[in-house]
Amino acid sequence: xxxxxxxxxxxxxxxxxxxxxxxxxxxxxxxxxxxxxxxxxxxxxxxxxxxxxxxxxxxxxxxxxxxxxxxxxxxxxxxxxxxxxxxxxxxxxxxxxxxxxxxxxxxxxxxxxxx
Amino acid sequence: xxxxxxxxxxxxxxxxxxxxxxxxxxxxxxxxxxxxxxxxxxxxxxxxxxxxxxxxxxxxxxxxxxxxxxxxxxxxxxxxxxxxxxxxxxxxxxxxxxxxxxxxxxx
Numbered sequence: 001x002x003x004x005x006x007x008x009x010x011x012x013x014x015x016x017x018x019x020x021x022x023x024x025x026x027x028x029x030x031x032x033x034x035x036x037x038x039x040x041x042x043x044x045x046x047x048x049x050x051x052x053x054x055x056x057x058x059x060x061x062x063x064x065x066x067x068x069x070x071x072x073x074x075x076x077x078x079x080x081x082x083x084x085x086x087x088x089x090x091x092x093x094x095x096x097x098x099x100x101x102x103x104x105x106x107x108x109x110x111x112x113x114x115x
Numbered sequence: 116x117x118x119x120x121x122x123x124x125x126x127x128x129x130x131x132x133x134x135x136x137x138x139x140x141x142x143x144x145x146x147x148x149x150x151x152x153x154x155x156x157x158x159x160x161x162x163x164x165x166x167x168x169x170x171x172x173x174x175x176x177x178x179x180x181x182x183x184x185x186x187x188x189x190x191x192x193x194x195x196x197x198x199x200x201x202x203x204x205x206x207x208x209x210x211x212x213x214x215x216x217x218x219x220x221x222x
């Protein structure tokens with residue numbers, strides 16, 4: 001059973017960079033696309049983007065200017081960076097496997113943007 | 116702009132009831148529609164993929180139907196463990212988008 005686990009700071013200061021990592025176990029990262037999705041307070045779910053195992057990424061246009069995704073196949077991990085964060089980026093961030101259908105998910109990590 | 120409209124936003128029903136949640140796309144997305152179950156503190160769960168295919172391990176009381184613009188998730192006999200928020204999601208278009216969610220409670 002593929003397992004995904006998000007890790008990273010739970011608190012980020014406004015204007016700084018949010019950085020999260022997702023570790024994949026019981027399965028190789030060297031296939032599939034790997035995605036990030038966030039659950040905004042009271043505002044539902046937002047697809048942030050996905051990255052292929054070779055590092056080619058596609059982002060949501062709403063966030064594209066601030067988002068970078070990458071893959072580290074040696075560590076079986078993939079990562080998310082969101083720059084210039086504001087309170088509107090406060091959310092539960094999920095990592096998941098797939099380009100459009102997400103069968104395996106992490107449990108999510110709450111990231112709060114606050115000074 | 117493409118829109119996914121999910122209804123109702125909340126629903127209260129009794130154990131054993133038949134529950135229906137609908138999702139409408141603003142343009143034809145064929146059968147590229149999934150349904151997920153979200154519970155606080157848990158990893159989200161894929162219930163239905165390709166509009167009508169039951170994910171492995173999901174109880175058979177869950178079913179999905181629809182094609183094109185109108186889709187339905189049905190729980191044939193509501194159980195206490197079905198208390199959750201349910202979302203539809205399309206993967207025909209980029210960006211991938213979700214419905215607004217349906218919070219399901221037991222009456």
